[in-house]
Every structure is written in C-alpha cells, then in structure tokens.
Amino acid sequence: MTALRLTEVTTGNVRDACRLAVAPHQQEHVALVAQSLAEAYAQPDVAWPRLIYADDELVGFVMGCFDPDCPIEYFRCGIWRLNIADGQQGKGYGRFAVEAVLDEARRRGSDAATVFWVPGEHGPERFYLRLGFRPTGRIVEGQVLGRLEL
Numbered sequence: 611m612t613a614l615r616l617t618e619v620t621t622g623n624v625r626d627a628c629r630l631a632v633a634p635h636q637q638e639h640v641a642l643v644a645q646s647l648a649e650a651y652a653q654p655d656v657a658w659p660r661l662i663y664a665d666d667e668l669v670g671f672v673m674g675c676f677d678p679d680c681p682i683e684y685f686r687c688g689i690w691r692l693n694i695a696d697g698q699q700g701k702g703y704g705r706f707a708v709e710a711v712l713d714e715a716r717r718r719g720s721d722a723a724t725v726f727w728v729p730g731e732h733g734p735e736r737f738y739l740r741l742g743f744r745p746t747g748r749i750v751e752g753q754v755l756g757r758l759e760l
C-alpha cells in the first residue's frame with residue numbers, strides 16, 4: 611500500500627518542487643509551483659505550502675491559506691493551490707492533500723474552507739464537488755468560489 615505524506619519545502623526538495631508540472635491542457639487552471647512559492651515567501655504567516663509524497667516519490671504540491679483575521683471572509687481559510695503532477699493524477703493524491711489541509715484547518719479552529727476554481731472542461735470543478743465543496747454563487751475575477759463546512 612502506498613504511504614502518502616505531506617512535507618515542508620526545504621533546501622533539499624525545492625528544486626524538484628519547482629519542476630512539478632500538470633498536463634499542458636491544465637496549465638491555465640493553476641499557477642506554477644515556483645510562483646506559488648514566491649507568494650508563500652511574501653506571506654509566510656498566511657501561506658501553508660506542502661509537498662505531497664507517495665512513498666518516496668514527489669507527486670504534487672498543495673498550498674493552504676490561513677488568515678483568520680482577514681476582513682474578507684472567503685480568504686480566511688482554504689485551498690490556495692493544488693498541483694498533482696501529470697502522470698500521477700487519478701490515484702487519490704489530490705483528495706489526500708485537500709483532506710490534509712482541511713484537517714489543519716480544523717486543528718486551527720476554522721469552521722469552513724473555501725477554494726476558487728476556473729470553470730471549464732479541463733478544470734478541477736468535478737474534483738472539488740466530489741470532495742464536498744459547493745459553489746457559493748459568487749464569481750470572483752472569473753473564478754467560482756466554492757465552500758465546504760468543516
């Protein structure tokens with residue numbers, strides 16, 4: 611059975627992290643890992659970046675967002691980024707990563723989590739619906755705002 615785990619980004623794994631790539635037709639749906647890490651560097655108290663390993667193989671990247679005092683409610687807690695490598699999708703790694711962020715959110719006392727997704731044929735909408743997120747009806751800068759009660 612494959613052992614899944616999240617790890618922090620370190621000097622030893624950051625280059626491999628920056629080489630993670632989703633399928634070409636998915637690239638418009640998520641930022642490059644390097645961009646996400648730059649954003650995490652700029653907001654270290656808010657961003658929660660983690661690498662996803664299956665046994666000893668790096669298979670993805672997830673970034674949670676925890677900013678409980680943010681005046682904009684939907685930025686207080688959620689999934690900020692999720693990239694499962696091309697060739698590693700459909701194996702439950704995305705679900706594992708989202709559930710790990712939700713566990714961290716519960717540990718911090720959050721009562722809901724949000725995510726934004728770009729609508730479209732190759733987007734992650736059905737993935738997030740499958741995991742229990744529901745559209746709020748709000749569209750922010752062209753992205754659907756989804757929410758899940760914890």
Ligand SMILES: CC(C)(COP(=O)(O)OP(=O)(O)OC[C@H]1O[C@@H](n2cnc3c(N)ncnc32)[C@H](O)[C@@H]1OP(=O)(O)O)[C@@H](O)C(=O)NCCC(=O)NCCS
Binds near residue numbers: 690
């Ligand atoms: C979306 C993404 C994160 C899903 O990760 P994944 O590891 O392939 O998904 P999982 O294998 O964990 O799937 C979990 C469940 O969602 C379902 N699912 C995943 N992608 C789906 C899709 N495109 N359509 C329908 N169902 C889907 C799976 O069938 C599975 O259901 P099950 O638990 O009942 O078997 C991945 O495809 C990805 O990285 N996409 C490109 C980047 C992206 O869009 N990121 C999100 C930015 S907000």
